[in-house]
Amino acid sequence: MDNGITISDIAKLVGVSKITVSRALNNSSLVSEKTRSKIIQVAKRLNYRRNLIAKSFATRRTQTIGVIITDITNPFFAEIIKGIENTAKQKEYHLLLGISGDNIEEEKRCIEDLLERRVDGILLVPTHKKYDDLEHLYILKKEKVPFVLVSRHLEEINTDWVMTDLRKGSYELVKYLIRLGHRRILFIVGPKEVTHSKYRIQGYKDALKKQIWILTKD
Amino acid sequence: MDNGITISDIAKLVGVSKITVSRALNNSSLVSEKTRSKIIQVAKRLNYRRNLIAKSFATRRTQTIGVIITDITNPFFAEIIKGIENTAKQKEYHLLLGISGDNIEEEKRCIEDLLERRVDGILLVPTHKKYDDLEHLYILKKEKVPFVLVSRHLEEINTDWVMTDLRKGSYELVKYLIRLGHRRILFIVGPKEVTHSKYRIQGYKDALKKQIWILTKD
DNA sequence: ATGAAAGCGCTAACAA
């Protein structure tokens, strides 16, 4: 599976210690340019490939962030993943993917999995189903796992979150229709106990309240 | 980040050796039921969580498969990811995600990343752009990394691959139109140097050759 | 600028 070359092999060939090889390969300033270039040269010749598992084990950091979404088939989330992956890549981070299927039990399992795998942090799109069991999120807080909620915000959990401005979105939408001259606007939303729906309805109402639009046309 | 509990802690508390704890937690039959239940009980009490990094390091297996796709925004690939994740989960495997952006250099980088992270295998949707530099795939072969090509097949690389039957697909498509009575059928495909297009054109021609359809109607 | 020793948390191989 791997070619089996480790820093020890390089160290022997170059005639230095493992740690010097490690330093050279990690751009530490504690290595002379001469030894560094020698080391890098040998590393290339042997097709050395760092073992990130060993590194993670030693440093206790995985350079990995776990991403849990409800449904990758939803273009909205696909787009989000794309964005995450893009900036993660720039920071040399990797993505461990979990799909909850919008199911609370599965969501919990995903989180446990990611913790076992020692991700450095978690991005979570929580289930949209109503649930009162927030234990898994409290665990994240308690164990100081950095995490941010995506696309849904839970009042009870004090953590960072990102979300589209739904209220403003539907406000703009309705405003647009009003400007076109429409007066009787039917607004169809999802289940009204879901916060998303509430925000949207709010925006709808906002717009209706300002029927002023009809007159001003900007 | 983690709660810091290791099998050593459990071992001390229960009064057994680490390896016994390890065995108990891994459902080995080399532990008496009595000790096992004691161990599991203590593990639960301490909120023990296995360190999969340490395990991977020791066993040299990560239980992770790398998936490289060109574009997650494409519903076709999103659907594929969903399927992969679904069966991976059942086998207690995890997905490390790479997005190549349909770019050969990025594809190479993704592969190198996954190898550094010591994935157990790779599923690759290769770039659809024409390229002659297959070095990275040869490396996979040489180092015996299990990998399978998805949605594109490269003649030069002797490996497993999965793909939709494009030829049959467009054959069915055209056959359908013919049966409806259409005679002059325009067929629009992508760049014709892409194998995908070739297959589709082939299916188109297949159908035209059998204009028999018109008569038989099944 | 370089190195020696220890350790990260687990499992493999061998004993008992």
Place this chain on the structure above:
DNA sequence: TTGTTAGCGCTTTCAT
């Protein structure tokens, strides 16, 4: 059934 020893490949700490 249980334990001992060693080791996975790297980094950390402390010397030199």
